[in-house]
Amino acid sequence: MPIDLNADVGESFGAWTMGDDAAILRVVTSANVACGFHAGDPRTARRTCALAAEAGVAVGAHVAYRDLAGFGRRFLDVDPGELTDEVVYQIGALQALAAAAGTAVRYVKPHGALYNAIVHHRAQARAVAAAVRTVDPGLPILVLPGTVIEEEARAAGLRPVVEAFADRAYLPDGTLVPRSRPGAVVTDPQEVADRVVRMATEGTVTAVDGTAVRVRAESVCVHGDTPGAVALATAVREALDAAGVLVAGFR
């Protein structure tokens, strides 16, 4: 079975640069492009879509809370109806810029605190699913498996695409070790690459207690916001290629 690799890109803003998008776009098959609410600006978004198109990488709308100052990483108790409209706005804006860059929005991925909230916050999860459905019921949505947003996406007639995290440690129940705990992040490139290969070939990951746990994943999220992150993502890609795993978009 093929595996998709996704990463966050287009997160520069005005005079501020973040990440090496050109480098990470040589590695991944899906690009989560910021839509201007947590990061990104119209020029950055269009250029990033153009880079993705050139690299043959699928563009996704990386929708977020309206919070530039906090980079979308802080829970915001936004009204669900308003959240729906904000997500519609972001997808629409990126659709126009993606089209201008010769490509199209192929999926949606919620960002940061919104991603984390809709793991369990039903009203916001439903609001996000409603937004995607409103824009285009054919757009898949990238989600953490076994979550409220997976349920709500399905209930809305959307296709949830489940993802795993290349560099995050897992608990024996298959959930992520919270970032606040030591050992939450795996940093050794070789170890990370091995884990992703195992996710792709066996569908399992070694949890913090040493047991192998099942992990459902059609896509694996890698990072590209630091030079180290790009190197790690590259190691993952090379290991998958070497293991004969087909790395390809999920559509």
Added chain:
Amino acid sequence: MPIDLNADVGESFGAWTMGDDAAILRVVTSANVACGFHAGDPRTARRTCALAAEAGVAVGAHVAYRDLAGFGRRFLDVDPGELTDEVVYQIGALQALAAAAGTAVRYVKPHGALYNAIVHHRAQARAVAAAVRTVDPGLPILVLPGTVIEEEARAAGLRPVVEAFADRAYLPDGTLVPRSRPGAVVTDPQEVADRVVRMATEGTVTAVDGTAVRVRAESVCVHGDTPGAVALATAVREALDAAGVLVAGFR
């Protein structure tokens, strides 16, 4: 020949209200809906599109400089390439919200300081025309006649729709009396209504020196941001109806 009436709507923002959109939408045939850069937010934009759809009024994207604090009324020396992408972003965002509200974006109207700048600022005019063309060359753009933006719109293969202003005084050369001068605005509802009827039926307006000057207008802009403005717009509409002028969208 039919005449279109257009007005700015959807300019509330968050907790702040502006204008009586429901009232003005009973009068006009084209609604310039704010896209979030000078005013408007996703929820307001969607609701306004829904109101317009219900009233049978065409939705236009009221694109602007990125300047909420200044309501888009201050010249901003934005890079033309960036301006193009910002206009694409705004149109795309409104397209998605208009679709969610059961309608569609039918035209584009630049707002405030941007509207005034592209009367003469060629680089910004070209940037705006490029944006509209990029999104959809079939979208008309509302412009002041005889201006750089009219030229640039035409050069880009777009359809410029020329407009007149219901309550503005005209100079003998057919241009507007600058707002900084006394008598720039006509305030008497009956006089305004008479002027618009004459624009629609004879294609002329009485200039400040008493001469009749030709005024090209497929659309007439009215205001709705104060109770008085709504009353004036209503007087204009009633006078046109009474004079047997067909008031209808320009498409």
Added chain:
Amino acid sequence: MPIDLNADVGESFGAWTMGDDAAILRVVTSANVACGFHAGDPRTARRTCALAAEAGVAVGAHVAYRDLAGFGRRFLDVDPGELTDEVVYQIGALQALAAAAGTAVRYVKPHGALYNAIVHHRAQARAVAAAVRTVDPGLPILVLPGTVIEEEARAAGLRPVVEAFADRAYLPDGTLVPRSRPGAVVTDPQEVADRVVRMATEGTVTAVDGTAVRVRAESVCVHGDTPGAVALATAVREALDAAGVLVAGFR
């Protein structure tokens, strides 16, 4: 014992107007002036301070979450260290504008969702208290009595000024009826005025079950964001004057 009346003012933003500040400043003795994070802009803040100075009303810094789009009414899970610095920033900005208007910031009142959060959220409450102490330990802070922020203010060596709400219904335990419940707001001007007089003279309020409950209040919050609100606040002031209660700032 004298009683203070406080109200939110300076909440216009750019082209958008909110409330009738001039009218409400004739009624209250303390003015909570927005600092630009949930509402207000530098020009509005300075003008509002000037109006307050002219009316002999004390200026308070109405500090808030950084959330113009949500008017500061949505909980934001901001880092406490960052919140402290944001509150310092807001107070400092208003101090300079108040000085420019010939007055000074006399107290601090947290706004909206921040006000509600620090009723129970200890880390944010401590962050706000730390900010006030950092700027000036002599600045009182307006708080709901019996709350975490009252404790934290006292622990930081600040003077908490406890307030009651003119138009809110109370539960038998002395807390407010949540806004989500019917009957949370008292709307009859005479009834509101009578309640405030009783708060000021007897220190009690009639709870929703008819029992009289004690209410500690050095200040009573009234609203001025609608014509009706101004009328109600005026009724409160007149009733206090008629009852011989001294209405005066808490310093």
Added chain:
Amino acid sequence: MPIDLNADVGESFGAWTMGDDAAILRVVTSANVACGFHAGDPRTARRTCALAAEAGVAVGAHVAYRDLAGFGRRFLDVDPGELTDEVVYQIGALQALAAAAGTAVRYVKPHGALYNAIVHHRAQARAVAAAVRTVDPGLPILVLPGTVIEEEARAAGLRPVVEAFADRAYLPDGTLVPRSRPGAVVTDPQEVADRVVRMATEGTVTAVDGTAVRVRAESVCVHGDTPGAVALATAVREALDAAGVLVAGFR
């Protein structure tokens, strides 16, 4: 005569980093700290003030147009009265954060497009001078010599501190070669260092035509936003120290 070195710092924003402030603060004697309008946030501003205090570097308020998306680099036709209040707001906010960091705002430097505008735009220049005077007539203002802002600062009773640019080429009339022209920026560290030494010791700089022109400078502006810029600034400082020039703040 001693010479001051100044640089822009505190220009990170939220998740985005800009410049190596700690490195540049080891080189300069005056730190232009962003106030949140073009860059900077309360946390960054406070930390930067603390770093400056620790390094014995004077803190200046780097005031700007309200334009985060454009980093304050685009002319904005803001109303002068509003500009005054915005500058007061920014200085006040930084004063509170500087005090929290154990230091104080010692001067004001306009940023970017505002700096360039008030070279010739009298109404905006007067507005900036009025703001500084309002906050504290004892605060010097860093300006380009021979400009409208130098005049207006003096007319307002302020002390203008004139500055030169370490890495900019000069025309024979003593003005800067516009950035749009080739050769506007000098990039060789040794050449830049030699030029600054000559400015400090002889009061002259070699213009693009080879002639020596007088340059009035109490302060020299260096950059720290790239690794190369820090190296260049360090070369300047070392050359001044080696030449026996006292590098010290202008107060």
